[in-house]
Amino acid sequence: MTTTAQIPLTISEPEKRSKRRGGWSRTLVSYSFLAPWLIGFLGLTLGPTLASLYLSFTNFDLLQDPQFIGLANYQRIVTNDVKFWHSMQVTFTYVILAVPLKLAFALGLAMVLNRGIAGLPLYRALFYLPSLLGASVAIAVLWRQLFAKDGLANVALGFFGIQGPSWISDPNYSLYTLVLLSVWQFGSPMIIFLAGLRQIPPDVYEAANIDGANKVQQFFKITLPLLTPVVFFNGIVQTIDAFKAFTPAFIISEGTGGPIDSTLFYTLYLYQEGFAYFRMGYASALAWILLIIIACFTAFSFLTSRYWVHYND
Template identity: 50%
Template sequence: MTTTTTVPATARASSVPRPRRGRRERRGPAYVFLSPWILGVILLTLAPMAVSLYLSFTDYNLFDAPEWVGLRNYTDMLTADPRYWRSVGTTLLFIVVAVPLKLALALGVALLLNSTRRAKGFYRSAFYAPSLLGASMSVALVWRALYNDGGTVDEVLSSVGIHLGGWVADPDLAVFVVALLAVWQFGAPMVIFLAGLQQIPSELYEAAALDGAGAWRRFVSITLPMLSPVLFFNLVLETIQSFQVFTPAFAISGGKGGPADSTMFYTLYLYERGFSASHMGYASAMAWILLLGIGAVTLILFGTSRSWVFYASEEAR
């Protein structure tokens, strides 16, 4: 005898999935709290970017209405403006000099601090202190005084028989004054390197020491591969920041990019064209080329990272 079980209608109705009203209703307060950030992104980031993109195709002098000129700003910039290419070369020279030196110094100090047993907190704070000052105008002016003719650096070098004069007034040395200021503020990448070093298992160094590996071999075979993701992170950040250097170049060159345009960085030339010469359309085009250039370099770094950045798998951990 077969028995049939009758399921009540209320039970069948309760088994049907219902829309989660509670979750949707809880989104309302979340959007309310996010609204200041959303409005800030729209009004302070996306809208100015859209206006800048439009102005890059116009002739705009800040006083008259923009006049549409199409691609003329871009063609003039890339084909008829030698100062533009000089600013590109100066910026690239700065990046090639400052970024490797800054990362090398940051890694070296991080290695020393990682092995320091006493007063570790004091040394960390002391080396990080210059980064707290940032790229301020006051720091750049003090730096200019140090490297000016008759400044501290000139006197110290002259006392040991090296007579270079003032670096700031020398077209061959002025860009290195800005680069050394960037290198001096190595605190931020140093802290990141130090955090990465503390994540490397000590058992790896112990095993390598038992196998007879020296300090250099342990550094090349263990430290660098294990630290490569952190090195890549610092490299990307420092490269992007170096493309945007402005305040030190402005202060050290007196806002003119001199001598002989040797410190005419890309952003300084953009400022000159936009606000000194009142060619805001041209400056907007320069800003977009800078954005595309930073994006291209970042993509190249990410593409090359596959051959030298190693990520430890969960199984290895």
């Protein structure tokens, strides 16, 4: 009769200590790889965020110690700051115009590229280039020269006998030049739309053709519903970027938000309060209001997405 060796049911104390040491060593190795991100997050993101939250309740001018004043900054913003409300109006106008136009243009061009034209990688790289350069100072300076009184835009209109205004200096048109600059930076959402279009099964369109659906019907009944997750993602990202837009307005208006505050974006007004008038406590309060606005928009988008965003399941 053969007997089998009995496996001990208990682990000795030295084995337990060895396993604990092995677990701790693996944990330390893991955190050592995470250390650069953790240091950056704690030192460059979380730390300054909490500091700005405290400063929003203080009177701080960078020269003297912060003086705690409670909700006075927020009360002044809401009840006694005309420029705050004007900058909100300019910013929301910019967001409402720029984001839908950019997404529509990006989607239209993505559908053209999705037809399988020759040299697609080259076109994709060329169309993506404005997204890489659009937020730079050089492009903002170029845009200011392009829409000046004697700029290339008016030179082109002159060939058709049209006398164009000074687009940048006219408060009736200055904001729309920034909207056009934003739409010109369509490359990033276009690439994402193109990736989403490639995921739609071709047999769905074949079945629609057999049923007699034309191109317009296919777009609204097939393409757009199946692309709603991508539209949802692009909409949130582009709206947040539009709320944070700063460089074009700062460069084109030379930091003033003019003419007549027609390009006074919220971020530009925040910059003026903090770095022109050294009201850092007040600027911190403005920054937190912007954070709350973006958070509310994002939360509202996620809450309503269940009614119009269609996933595969």
